[in-house]
Amino acid sequence: MKHESGQPAALGPGSGDSAPGKALSARRALAWAAGFSLLLAWLPAAVPVLAWLAWPQVLISALAHELGHGVAALISGGRFDALGLYADGSGVALTRSSGGALQRAIIAAGGPLGPPIAALGLFVCARRAHASRVALGLIAMFLLAALVLWVRNPFGAFWVGSCALLAGAMAWRAPAAWAQALVCLVAVQLCLSTLSRLDTLFSRIAHTGAGELASDTGQLSALLGGPHWFWGVLIALLSAGVMLAGLWAFFRALRAVR
Numbered sequence: 001m002k003h004e005s006g007q008p009a010a011l012g013p014g015s016g017d018s019a020p021g022k023a024l025s026a027r028r029a030l031a032w033a034a035g036f037s038l039l040l041a042w043l044p045a046a047v048p049v050l051a052w053l054a055w056p057q058v059l060i061s062a063l064a065h066e067l068g069h070g071v072a073a074l075i076s077g078g079r080f081d082a083l084g085l086y087a088d089g090s091g092v093a094l095t096r097s098s099g100g101a102l103q104r105a106i107i108a109a110g111g112p113l114g115p116p117i118a119a120l121g122l123f124v125c126a127r128r129a130h131a132s133r134v135a136l137g138l139i140a141m142f143l144l145a146a147l148v149l150w151v152r153n154p155f156g157a158f159w160v161g162s163c164a165l166l167a168g169a170m171a172w173r174a175p176a177a178w179a180q181a182l183v184c185l186v187a188v189q190l191c192l193s194t195l196s197r198l199d200t201l202f203s204r205i206a207h208t209g210a211g212e213l214a215s216d217t218g219q220l221s222a223l224l225g226g227p228h229w230f231w232g233v234l235i236a237l238l239s240a241g242v243m244l245a246g247l248w249a250f251f252r253a254l255r256a257v258r
Contacts, residue, residue, distance in 0.1 A: 068114020
């Protein structure tokens with residue numbers, strides 16, 4: 001059913017523009033996003049002919065990871081020179097620093113920690129339909145900026161440009177409930193991206209389309225000392241903590257409007 005305005009009809013008690021109705025809409029958006037993401041994660045393993053379904057998720061994970069490195073470089077006073085994203089799901093961010101070990105460690109940690117931090121912000125935005133539209137608009141603008149400033153290979157340009165167009169179109173034209181659901185979906189995908197890269201966290205070497213490079217934890221080990229697996233465990237725990245904080249903020253806000 002649809003209202004005359006063309007917006008999806010709200011179902012069940014507490015629907016509409018009231019605070020309880022908005023909270024119910026946000027819960028449904030998160031439930032849809034989590035269920036859809038888990039289905040996409042399970043189907044490729046259970047049904048081999050559907051293995052291609054995992055490909056977009058791998059690319060989203062790689063893009064978020066490499067942008068995390070680049071943003072960490074900019075925040076720490078370094079430079080983000082180029083980003084490469086490849087069809088095999090790998091990626092590389094070319095950054096420059098002043099040479100200090102701490103700054104290079106921040107850049108190395110930015111890849112695995114960036115996606116859960118972004119997910120936290122998206123969970124906060126997903127609590128309200130208007131904030132969800134704003135978040136999608138900001139994602140679209142950031143990806144367009146990345147396309148112009150940093151993406152250097154054809155496949156990377158195609159994927160980043162496609163994601164920017166989708167986010168912009170959803171921010172501009174999609175019904176409010178759909179925008180909210182997409183923000184939840186992106187947040188859940190960013191959370192899953194950290195889990196999907198656990199093997200890389202506990203490896204010294206990363207295999208990319210640009211060749212074999214030192215992994216993030218391998219770089220941290222070389223820069224700050226300690227075994228690479230120690231940094232893998234620490235980053236995994238920090239990532240889990242940030243993701244849980246995002247979910248806590250999401251549900252806490254919804255309980256407040258009951």
